[in-house]
Each structure stands twice: as structure tokens, then as C-alpha cells.
Amino acid sequence: MDSSLVALIVLSLCLGCGCWLVFLWAVKKGEFEDIERPKHRMLDDEDKP
Amino acid sequence: MPGAEPCFHCGAPIPPGQLVTENGSGTTLSFCCRGCHGAYLLISGAGLAEFYRRRDWQDTGVAAEDFQSNLSAAYLARFVRPEADGATVDIIIEGIRCASCVWLNEKILAGLEGVQEARVNYATGRARVRFAPQRIDAGTIFSRIAQLGYRPRPYTASAAQQAAQHEQRDLLFRFGTAFFLTMQLMAYAFGLYAGYFQGIGAGMKNLLQLFSLAVTTPVIFYCGWPFLAGAWRALKNRAANMEVLIALGALASYGYSVYASFTGGEVYFETAAMIVTLILAGRLLENAAKRRASGSIELLLGLSAGEARRLKGDTLETVEAAALEVGDRIVVGAGERFPTDGEVISGSSEVDQSPATGESLPVAKGPGDPVIAGSSNLTGTLTVRCGKVAAESFIARVARLVEEAQSRRAPIQGLADRVSALFVPLVLAAALGTLFWQTSHGSSGEAALLNALAVLLIACPCALGLATPTAILAGTGAAAAAGVLFRGGDILERLSRVDQVAFDKTGTLTLGDPELVALQPEPGYAADRILALAAALEHGSRHPVGRVICAEAVHRGVAVPQARELVTVAGGGVTGYLDDEFLAVGSARFLLECTLSDPPRPRDYPSGTLVVHLAAAGRLVGTLLFRDRLRPDAAEVVRYFTSQNITGWLLSGDRREAAQQVAQTLGLTRALGELTPAQKAQSLEELRRQGAVVLMVGDGINDAPALGTADVGCAVAGGTDIAIETSDLVLVKPELSRLILAHRLARRTMRIVRQNLAWAFLYNLVGVPLAMAGRLTPIYAAAAMALSSLCVVGNSLRLLRRTDG
Numbered sequence: 134m135d136s137s138l139v140a141l142i143v144l145s146l147c148l149g150c151g152c153w154l155v156f157l158w159a160v161k162k163g164e165f166e167d168i169e170r171p172k173h174r175m176l177d178d179e180d181k182p
Numbered sequence: 183m184p185g186a187e188p189c190f191h192c193g194a195p196i197p198p199g200q201l202v203t204e205n206g207s208g209t210t211l212s213f214c215c216r217g218c219h220g221a222y223l224l225i226s227g228a229g230l231a232e233f234y235r236r237r238d239w240q241d242t243g244v245a246a247e248d249f250q251s252n253l254s255a256a257y258l259a260r261f262v263r264p265e266a267d268g269a270t271v272d273i274i275i276e277g278i279r280c281a282s283c284v285w286l287n288e289k290i291l292a293g294l295e296g297v298q299e300a301r302v303n304y305a306t307g308r309a310r311v312r313f314a315p316q317r318i319d320a321g322t323i324f325s326r327i328a329q330l331g332y333r334p335r336p337y338t339a340s341a342a343q344q345a346a347q348h349e350q351r352d353l354l355f356r357f358g359t360a361f362f363l364t365m366q367l368m369a370y371a372f373g374l375y376a377g378y379f380q381g382i383g384a385g386m387k388n389l390l391q392l393f394s395l396a397v398t399t400p401v402i403f404y405c406g407w408p409f410l411a412g413a414w415r416a417l418k419n420r421a422a423n424m425e426v427l428i429a430l431g432a433l434a435s436y437g438y439s440v441y442a443s444f445t446g447g448e449v450y451f452e453t454a455a456m457i458v459t460l461i462l463a464g465r466l467l468e469n470a471a472k473r474r475a476s477g478s479i480e481l482l483l484g485l486s487a488g489e490a491r492r493l494k495g496d497t498l499e500t501v502e503a504a505a506l507e508v509g510d511r512i513v514v515g516a517g518e519r520f521p522t523d524g525e526v527i528s529g530s531s532e533v534d535q536s537p538a539t540g541e542s543l544p545v546a547k548g549p550g551d552p553v554i555a556g557s558s559n560l561t562g563t564l565t566v567r568c569g570k571v572a573a574e575s576f577i578a579r580v581a582r583l584v585e586e587a588q589s590r591r592a593p594i595q596g597l598a599d600r601v602s603a604l605f606v607p608l609v610l611a612a613a614l615g616t617l618f619w620q621t622s623h624g625s626s627g628e629a630a631l632l633n634a635l636a637v638l639l640i641a642c643p644c645a646l647g648l649a650t651p652t653a654i655l656a657g658t659g660a661a662a663a664a665g666v667l668f669r670g671g672d673i674l675e676r677l678s679r680v681d682q683v684a685f686d687k688t689g690t691l692t693l694g695d696p697e698l699v700a701l702q703p704e705p706g707y708a709a710d711r712i713l714a715l716a717a718a719l720e721h722g723s724r725h726p727v728g729r730v731i732c733a734e735a736v737h738r739g740v741a742v743p744q745a746r747e748l749v750t751v752a753g754g755g756v757t758g759y760l761d762d763e764f765l766a767v768g769s770a771r772f773l774l775e776c777t778l779s780d781p782p783r784p785r786d787y788p789s790g791t792l793v794v795h796l797a798a799a800g801r802l803v804g805t806l807l808f809r810d811r812l813r814p815d816a817a818e819v820v821r822y823f824t825s826q827n828i829t830g831w832l833l834s835g836d837r838r839e840a841a842q843q844v845a846q847t848l849g850l851t852r853a854l855g856e857l858t859p860a861q862k863a864q865s866l867e868e869l870r871r872q873g874a875v876v877l878m879v880g881d882g883i884n885d886a887p888a889l890g891t892a893d894v895g896c897a898v899a900g901g902t903d904i905a906i907e908t909s910d911l912v913l914v915k916p917e918l919s920r921l922i923l924a925h926r927l928a929r930r931t932m933r934i935v936r937q938n939l940a941w942a943f944l945y946n947l948v949g950v951p952l953a954m955a956g957r958l959t960p961i962y963a964a965a966a967m968a969l970s971s972l973c974v975v976g977n978s979l980r981l982l983r984r985t986d987g
Contacts, residue, residue, distance in 0.1 A: 135383070135385065135389075138386070142393060146366060146393075149365065153359065153362040156358045156362070157355065157358070160354050165354055
């Protein structure tokens, strides 16, 4: 039983790590740089990419 | 060996690990960065590779990006501005996190031989150092800051933004990592607690503890590094602030748990990780608010007109405002802003000086009259001789005043820091006392040390760390929902302690636009007819009175006839023809000059009103009275502050009588008129020197220095951008009554903070004796910690409840 628990813990850690890496990537890419602008963007007339 | 040769493009040595290579024409070229590589591709792609063989560069390297390690005096000399009695240099100090950092830097720099003055702006993280160049050079100043553990950089606008961005990103990394690891940790902690109550195999328990240890270690030493470093700095300084308390609590519970996990005891890793994660979240929000504030100075300078039309001989040329020199003649059309201070040479017009002086009504300008930068030309075209260069204009002077006011503002030590300064020595004494008492009473050294650690662990609970941030967060959240924006948590605390309030007049207590208060037709004329004729003449006018007349005509549904041959005379009025009848609207003097034979009968008009007459075919037909109207809720706000024993002041740039009259109507204690922006700031500075905590409410450019000087600056929506950007607190809608709400909320928030702190202490009162006696059990620790944190958070959330109190 112990070994299956260990496996599950390691698995959850790996899953978490995946999310964490995605987060790091997003910060590096500047996703959180401007959190005000995007919510107004949909109100702009011209559709920029 | 590729790293040995310099960058092909810029000639700088290539830092290890940054090599970029390009295989061109049979040889391998090396570059120090992608930028240089791109530049090379661009140049060679355009067939200009010859450039690399022809050039003869003395200096190698592009702009030094990496000056942390080599701050050469020659490089820094470029940022030093010589002054009459010394020199000044602006420095960005990266790593400023709290009021104590500001204090430390100021003290250390001021203590340097040859430094005359050092001021650090908390909001922007900028320092301004004045020094004697003969006795010290900029390099020494910079290396001293670096020795303190901060990263100094010479200031340029883009460098400031980059540093702020870098810090925000760094904080985000730390918080994200802490959050992720703490979530993992919670799962293990849950297992351990369940095991404590229901039983768990020793091997499994140890395994979970080791996993906990693995995920907590980076939280403490990577995510919590800013606190550890800050605490260390404070300790070296012999000061105890909130950071010391956080570091103490986190390290104690970490140390205790590490020991326990190898000796089979119970662990408290989650306490350490939670403290770090929650405090990081608070920092992140605080930083975002701070970053917004740093844009104010740039905005202020952006307001002075970017371009000007200069007369060169007889031709007009468009030049940048910065290029204007004293004596240049420039042409300013209707609707444009004056780029710099000067004197009118020809033309006549009316000028709206309200942003600069606070005068509510436009001022007539003719040859010989001075004009102020930033004010706008309303009716006619003016030719102006520049009296100052743009960098010394009114706007630029105000910009400097604002910046000085902001950096002079002494940081108020927060409640939490004051409590920590008292609390940390007490806790340390209790821990040391435990150690000595237990060793002298026969306990083993190991057990005594563990108990001492347990005292630290229990004495620095999450509740204490959460007490202030959660209340402040809930408080600012509730305020935002009510239309009041606080620029940071400390503003709430300062607002709650305010005992003097100063108001600007025009645009703050009054609406700033004239209002038609009476329409007096001569016998035989209908009021609507008078309005229709006046509106016909004022059609298309830029004058505020003209606009009000037209708006009133539309509002009352009066049909406005079309007048011909409209002529506007600046400072006088407008003339025109309607059905061959000569019409004129304007001041009595103006009508007397152009159409009337007898002056209008003098009447007793209420003071502070603007009187406009209308004449048709040489006869006076009606009179219109205007005045600047008080905001409907101004009286209520003044009454509220009086009832709270807060002294009210009126600081106005307008005429003394006008200021006094408004103050009397509203019941304000003191009124000062004809103040320049600098004098407004000075009068607040004097109040503060006498120990008062001052709130300033304003809206104009001329209020900006005062807003920056006051302990709390409040701007009203609809004011100038500068006022909004320099203030700590913004009313989102132009309703003064929201200020009452903000003040009540600030007081309530601080009450909650005090309750929270009291609760955390109560918990200590029970917990510390238990820990000192060595009777701390996991059940008690878990229950108390969860309970106290829940109580504190729940108490703070009460602020979000909508109440009218």
C-alpha cells in the first residue's frame, strides 16, 4: 500500500510541476505584464490580432 | 575557442554563455547577443557589410547593459547634473521593499563624506543625491548602495520602467512557486494530521515528512529570500520590523520541523510555508498599486505642448517645444495650449488659466500680458514672445515641486512595524528565558533548545502576519466597490489618522463651470427671447459663459435664430446682426463702447457673480448673472469633517474674497487665497511640521505639489490627469460625499486591524506559556493556528459587508 501511495504522491507532484512550468512560461512570455488592457480589448472596434 | 574573440558587431567581449554564431562567407562570426546578430543581418542584408571593414571605433560595446559589476566613474559622470553648490545624481535603487529600506538608504548615503542630501522616493524607488563633486564621486555613492545589498542604476526613464518590470516579474515568480509548492505541502500535511488522529505507520509518516521538507525548503530559501534578506538588513541596523518577525517565525518553524522529521517528532512545515506565501501575495498587490503611481511625473511633463509654431521672419515653422529659446516668437491659436511662459506681443484673446492658477473665469489677454505654460487659449490667435525655455516653464517647475514633495514625504511607520518593534524583543526574551530556565532546571540542552524554538514558532503565527494585509485588502476592495481608489495599503492607515483637511476651491468645492443663476429681462422683453438672442451671438463660442448660454437655450427648448457677422472681442463680448438689428452681448464697459449711449443702471449684484448684458439696436434689453456653483455635497462633506473634529482649510489660487466667501458659506475654519502651487504645498508643509496629519483634496495642476506634500492627497474625478496621478486616493465619480465614505472606511479598517492584532496576541498569551513549559502538542498548534487565522480573515471580511456606517 505504501508503494502505491508513494507513486501517487510522485504523480501528483509531476502534474503540479507541469502546471508550474506552464506558469513560469507564461510569466516569461509577459502574460501578466498588463492585466488591465485585455478586458478592454474586446470593446475596441478594430479587430487586432 | 569562440568566447575569446570580441563581438563582431559591437566589439564588446562576449559574456560566457551568451554566444550567438553565424556562418557567413566561409567563416564563423561571433556575437554577444541576438540584438547585435540582428543588426549584423540587417547591415549585411542591405549589402553594407563594408561598414565593418571601414569603421574605426574608439569605444567598444553597445550601451553598457550590465553595469552592476562595473560602475565606472566616467560612465556615471554622464548622469551627474552640476548645480550651483554641488552636483545631483538620480539613482534607481532596485530592491526597495518597505519604508525601512528608504530610511536605511537615506541614512547611509547622508552619512557619506561629501554627500549633502539624499532623498529616496518610496513610490518610484528613485533616489536623488546631492553631493560635493570635489569630495566624493558618483562611483563611491553607487558602490555604497550596492554594498547595502541593493542594485543601484543611474536613472533614465526607460531604465525606471525596466527595473519596475523586473521586480514585478521576480515577485510573480516567487509567489507562483510558493503557491504551487504550498498546495503540494497541504496535501502531505493533511495526511500527517489524519495520521496523527487515526494512526499512521512510522515509515509512511517519515516519508510524508521528508516530502514536506523537500517542498518547503525552496519556499523558505527561494520564495522567502526577500524577507530573509530584509530581516538581516534590519537586524544589522538594530531595528525590528515586520520582516524580522516573518523571518523569525518562518525559520523557527522550519528549523523545528527539520529537526523533528529526523528524530520522529511532529512537523510544522505548513506554518512556515503559509506565512511566506500569504505575505508574498500581499506584496504582489501592493507592488501593482505602486507601479501605477510612478507614471505621474512623466505624465506631468507630457502635458506641456509637444510642438509649437515659431515665427522665423515672416514664415511659420513647427518646432518641438523643447527647442524654443527665450525671445522666440510663437503663434498660439484658439484651443491650443501655451508651450511655455511668455508675454503677448500681438493679438487679443481670452485664456483659461484655471489649471494653473485656480481662477474660475477666463482672463482677457492683450499685448504686454504674461501667459502661463499649460493654460489654454480660448478665443483668438496670439503671438507670444517666449520668456523662458520649456524646461523652466511653469509646468516644468510644478513637475519638480511634485517630485520633491513626494520624495520629502517621510514614510509613516506602519502599525504592524511598530507592533513588531515591540514584539520581537519580547518574543526573543521569552525564547531565551525558556532556554536558560530549562537548562538550569535539569532539562537536557537539546530539549531546552527545542522548546525555545517552539516558543518562536507559536509566537509568530499566521494570524499576526495576516492581520494587516487581509484587513487592508478587504478595505481597499470595499472602497473600490464604493468608487474610491486607494493607491496602496498604507494610505488607509494615514487617512484614518488625518486631523486637518485642506480643500482646493475651483473644481473641487465648486463645479468649476459658471452657472446661469438669474436672467433679468428689461420691461417688455420675455426671458426666453433674451436667452435666444444671447445664444445666437454666442453660437460656436469657446468661452465658458458662451457655452453655458447655448446649453441653457437648448435645455429650455428655446429656438435659436441664426445671427450674421459675429465678431468676438477678447475680454469684452460678441457683436453680430440679426435681421439687420445690431446685437451685442458682454460686459457693461464693452456695450458702452460699441452700442449703448447710457451705462446700464448699476444694481446691487451679489458678490462673486459675473454680470453679462445684452443690447439690441442700441438699447439694453436684458442682464444675465453667472456664478461658479458650489458642489451640492460640498457642505455635507465639510460638516462631516467638522463633526469628526477635523479642521477644514481652503487653499485657493483664486482671489482672496472669492476664497473667503466660499469658506464662509461652507463653514470652513481658515481660507487662504491667491496662493501659487508652491505656496499651497508650503502651507501644508508647515501644518505637517506642527505635527498635523493632513488630507488635501484638489483637482488642478496647481494642486499637484500640495497633493504630493500632504499625508494623503485626494483627487476628484474630472480633475486634471496630473492631480489624479499624484494623489494617493481618487474619487472615481465627481461626488465629494464619497470622501466621507472613504474616511469612515479607513477608520473602520484600522479598527479591524487593531482587533486582528489583539486576537493574535490573545492567542500568544495562551500559546507561549504552553510552549515555554514544553507542552506544545500538534492538536493544540493545529487548532489554534486554524482558529486564529480563520478569526482574523473572517473579521477582515466584515469590511466587505455593505453598511451605511
